[in-house]
Amino acid sequence: MNGVHDMGGMQGLGDLHYEREEPMFHARWEGRVHALWHAVGAHGKWRGIRTKMELIPAADYLRMSYYERWLTALTERIVESGLATRDEIETGRAEPIAPRATPALSAAAAREAPLRPPRTELAVQIPARFLPGQPVRARNRHPTTHTRLPRYTRGRVGVVERDRGVFALPDTRVYFLDPKPQHVYLVRFTARELWGDEAPARDAVYVDLWEDYLELA
């Protein structure tokens, strides 16, 4: 969706807020929220948290801190998946009749989980539509649902640098729909193609794009 999260190329969104010695978490709750996302996510009720963060209304999204977005999206995910009701979250008390669940992530498993590399690349043989060196155009599409086709690339022509292999398409995968396995390509766009003649002549932006996002240029 054309949400405010898709912010590549926007200007006027405030300061960088660079900090010289930054702690991993600025407050205890930030670490707890990050950990909760892992621990609750282990119940397998959803795929990723981003789609929910993207649905936070733009004005709220811009105002919230990073982990406030996580907390908001996580809460919505928990309600939507039925792990807890909104009533329970608002009152902070479990309904007495609710059966007690078993944690999906034990402390022992938590030690290993983040250090275990998940496998996202799919081991399936699918012919690639594009080859390195070919010019391709990012499609001019505006889905109202999740996509990884950044707005600033749409309609622009780049050159395929590399074939990344076969991956599920996030646009459908995150909703548990047909994962549409397909090649992902590293595409190089010149800064001038993206931003016009005043951009530095040598500079470039590299983006990985799914085959469905591209057409031959």
Place this chain on the structure above:
Amino acid sequence: MTPDFNAQDRDHDHQAVPSDPALRAKALESLLVEKGLVDPAALDVLVDTFENKVGPRNGARVVARAWIDTAYKQRLLEDGTAAMAELGFTGEQGEKLTVVENTPTVHNMIVCTLCSCYPWPLLGLPPTWYKSNAYRSRTVVDPRGVLRELGLAVADDIEVRVWDSTAESRYLVLPERPVGTESLTENELAELVTRDAMIGVARVRASGDPA
């Protein structure tokens, strides 16, 4: 009686801007623990992992090894994930690592315009500025301006390459080895390598160099 729209607005604002996130997070955690959905000990372990087990010291070791071992550097540039695993670094957000090399003619920098993607096993969780709306929005359109603001001037004849981590790949910048470090050991070299240099917003300086 006319409906009090202002009251509704206030009510709506109250919904959209909930109370202190620290309190909400705490209440959510207690609820999930009470319902048996989450083991608090697992949360302690996860926080410890992200505070102490992953972080830029891991990435610095990879960089230092690449500086002293050209065969390793070759493997690192060809398959970042396999090469970091050689040094014992694996994990979430590192499953498809691409290492991009800074040279006298090319400067690389990393961003995630859509969210906050970042190579956790080598750099830990991203700093706030990397996740800021300003960095995410400006880096693709004005990388040189962002670099200048962060204190790094890049000459006009150097190509700036921005890597937008919007898909499955995560990136690490292999910075240039500073001159005058020929006699340093691998561990000493690793000490010089900063997180910012591996994101591509700083250069690595030889020890004692003024910043």
